Amino acid sequence: MENRLRSLYLLQLVDSxxxxxxxxxxxxxxxxxxxxxxxxxxxxxxxxxxxxxxKSILLxxxxxxxxxxxxxxxxxxxxxxFQVKTNKQYDMLAREIDLSQEKITKLQRDMETLExxxxxxxxxxxxxxxxxxxxxxxxxxxxxxxxxxxxxxxDEELKLKHQREKVVxxxxxxxxxxxxxxxxxxxxxxxxxxxxxSCGGCFNRVTPxxxxxxxxxxxxxxxxxxxxxxxxxxxxxxxxxTL
Ligand SMILES: [Zn+2]
Numbered sequence: 001m002e003n004r005l006r007s008l009y010l011l012q013l014v015d016s017x018x019x020x021x022x023x024x025x026x027x028x029x030x031x032x033x034x035x036x037x038x039x040x041x042x043x044x045x046x047x048x049x050x051x052x053x054x055k056s057i058l059l060x061x062x063x064x065x066x067x068x069x070x071x072x073x074x075x076x077x078x079x080x081x082f083q084v085k086t087n088k089q090y091d092m093l094a095r096e097i098d099l100s101q102e103k104i105t106k107l108q109r110d111m112e113t114l115e116x117x118x119x120x121x122x123x124x125x126x127x128x129x130x131x132x133x134x135x136x137x138x139x140x141x142x143x144x145x146x147x148x149x150x151x152x153x154x155d156e157e158l159k160l161k162h163q164r165e166k167v168v169x170x171x172x173x174x175x176x177x178x179x180x181x182x183x184x185x186x187x188x189x190x191x192x193x194x195x196x197x198s199c200g201g202c203f204n205r206v207t208p209x210x211x212x213x214x215x216x217x218x219x220x221x222x223x224x225x226x227x228x229x230x231x232x233x234x235x236x237x238x239x240x241x242t243l
Contacts, residue, residue: 018161
C-alpha cells in the first residue's frame with residue numbers, strides 16, 4: 001500500500017510539473033490551432049470564389065458565342081426572306097427571326113447576370129487575399145514563438161514524460177482511472193498532502209483520527225469534502241527525494 005501511495009503521489013508531482021510547463025506556453029498552442037483553422041477556412045473560401053469566377057466567365061463566354069450564332073442565323077433568315085415566293089414562307093421566317101431575337105434578349109440578360117456574379121466573386125476574393133496574407137503572417141510568427149518555448153523546455157518535458165511513463169507502469173489500471181477522474185474534476189490535483197491538519201486541496205479539516213490513520217499509510221483515504229486522495233508527510237518526503 002505504501003508503494004501504491006508513493007506511485008500515485010509521484011505521478012501527481014510529475015503531472016503538476018508538466019501542467020506548469022504547459023502553463024508557460026500559455027494560450028500559444030490554442031492560438032496556433034485557431035489560426036491554423038482560420039487560415040484553412042479562408043483558403044477554402046477564396047478557392048470557392050475563384051471557382052465561381054472561373055465558371056461564370058466560362059459560361060458568359062459560351063453565352064456570348066450562342067448569341068453570335070443566333071445573330072448569324074437571323075442574318076441568314078433575313079437573306080432568305082428576299083428569296084421566298086409566298087407570304088406564308090415570308091411570315092414563317094419572320095417568326096423564326098422573332099424567336100431568335102427573343103432568345104438573344106434572354107441570353108443577354110443571362111450574360112449580365114454572369115458578368116455581375118464574376119465581378120462580385122472577384123471583388124470578394126480580392127478582399128480576402130490581404131486578410132489571408134495577414135493571418136498567414138501571424139500564424140508563422142506564433143508558430144515560431146511556440147517552437148522557441150517548446151525548445152526551451154524540451155529536455156525538461158522529455159524527462160518528465162519519460163518519468164511519467166515509468167510511474168504509470170507501476171500503477172494499476174483502476175488506480176490510474178481513479179486518479180485521472182479526480183484530477184480532471186479537481187483542477188489537476190488528485191493526490192494531495194495533508195497540511196496543518198487540513199486537506200491540501202480544499203483546506204477542509206481532517207479529523208485527528210483520520211490523521212492517525214493516514215500516518216499508517218495503509219489505506220487510500222479521500223478528503224471528505226473534495227474527494228482528493230490524502231497522503232501523509234512521510235509519503236510526500238520520500239517521493240520528493242526520488243524526484
Ligand atoms: Zn479536500
